[in-house]
Structures are given as C-alpha cells and as structure tokens.
Amino acid sequence: MTFRDRDDAGRQLAERLSEQAYESPVVLALPRGGVPVAAHVAAALNAPLEVYVARKIGAPGHPEYGIGAIAEGGNEIVVTGAVDQLGLGPEQMRRLADDERAELARRVSAYRGSTPLPPLEGRDVILVDDGLATGVTAEAAVRTLLAHHPRRVVLAVPVCPPDTRDRLSGIADEVVAITVPPDLGGIGAWYQDFSQTSDDEVVGVLERFRAGTGPRAAPGETP
Known part of the structure; x- marks a missing residue:
C-alpha cells in the first residue's frame, strides 16, 4: 500500500x-x-x-544518523543501541541532547507560541x-x-x-x-x-x- x-x-x-x-x-x-x-x-x-x-539526536559528525531523542517537557534521553556501539558515554549524550534542546524550544515557540x-x-x-x-x-x-x-x-x-x-x-x-x-x-x-x-x-x-x-x-x- x-x-x-x-x-x-x-x-x-x-x-x-x-x-x-x-x-x-x-x-x-x-x-x-x-x-x-x-x-x-x-x-x-x-x-x-x-x-x-520531539527531536532526534544525531551521531557526532553524522547528524542524519539518529542515535537518540528528546521530547518537550522532559529531561529523559531515549537512546538506541548505536550509543554503545559508538562508545558514547552519558556526558557526551547530554551535550548532544543540549544541542537539540535549542531547536526543540524554537519549534515549540514557532508552532504554539x-x-x-x-x-x-x-x-x-x-x-x-x-x-x-x-x-x-x-x-x-x-x-x-x-x-x-x-x-x-x-x-x-x-x-x-x-x-x-x-x-x-x-x-x-x-x-x-x-x-x-x-x-x-x-x-x-x-x-x-x-x-x-x-x-x-x-x-x-x-x-x-x-x-x-x-x-x-x-x-x-x-x-
């Protein structure tokens, strides 16, 4: 279909x-x-x-490859198995998530005001x-x-x-x-x-x- x-x-x-x-x-x-x-x-x-x-978190250097995600109103970072495969620790994931939070906030403001x-x-x-x-x-x-x-x-x-x-x-x-x-x-x-x-x-x-x-x-x- x-x-x-x-x-x-x-x-x-x-x-x-x-x-x-x-x-x-x-x-x-x-x-x-x-x-x-x-x-x-x-x-x-x-x-x-x-x-x-919600926002996808991309792999370092390869933002199109989603390895995690965040959503508005929450602090939890959902991750895929690729995070362990890439050897990324919690602090690295927090930094990557913080980079996406600015765009998440922009979209919330743009769409809902x-x-x-x-x-x-x-x-x-x-x-x-x-x-x-x-x-x-x-x-x-x-x-x-x-x-x-x-x-x-x-x-x-x-x-x-x-x-x-x-x-x-x-x-x-x-x-x-x-x-x-x-x-x-x-x-x-x-x-x-x-x-x-x-x-x-x-x-x-x-x-x-x-x-x-x-x-x-x-x-x-x-x-």
Missing part, C-alpha cells in the same frame, strides 16, 4: 481510528510531517489538535506521525507524555515496520499502523508525494484548527 500524500494518509488513518471509542480524546502531532496527517484524525474524532515536539498544551490528565491521547522507522523520536514523546497522566496513549501512524511497532507497543497503550511492511525501505517509499512539510504549513494547519475550519481538503474532497 502506498499513500498519495500526507492528506491521503491522514484520511485513511482517521478512518481506522474512527472504528474505536475514545475518552475525551486529544490529538497531538509530531511536527513537521505528522501535522497534516493528524489534522484529519482530529477532525474525524472531533478532538482538539496540537503539536508535541504562548498557547499551552490542552489538559491531558485522564484523557485518551492520540499521538500521530507520518511514519516510523526506528521510532526513537516517537518513543521519547510517548515516555514524556506519560508524565501528564493520560488515561491512554495511542501512537498512530500510516506506516511502521513490525519490530518498531512491537517495541513501542510495550510503551504506548496501543500502536495503530495502517501498513506494517517487514522491509520498510524508508518512510518516503510509501508515499507518492513525500515533500517536506514547512514551518509555515504546520502553523497554517494549526491556525485553521484553532479557528474551527479544520484540515485542508484536496480539490473536490471534504476533510
């Missing part, structure tokens, strides 16, 4: 999630790419939509991204969200490999994925259009939701 774009993935994910009942749901999107997907989920569940910012997160305690939180590979960034977000004492945390994505789904199923209350390919080959391989989502697009989706106009609809379609 491939998705036309993130809007298409969002509609399919929303249809899947609409089969379940949720207690006072709130939808949180991992920016940037998770936001257009999550907008359709929030519209289908008649739930508030906000961003929840002074708008606080919706209350999460006792509610079903649906955390949405446009796909997972290792899932380390989503794991950092889930672990930090648990400190808000939600009723449940559901991690929902269009595509996710089975080993990542199984690992995160032991952390989140549920992991929902439309397609679970044994050979992922990169998240973008499952989209016909996987062009980068910009900061302006993220802000635009959130502003439309806050104004009550919901997600962007493709020509001839309804959200």
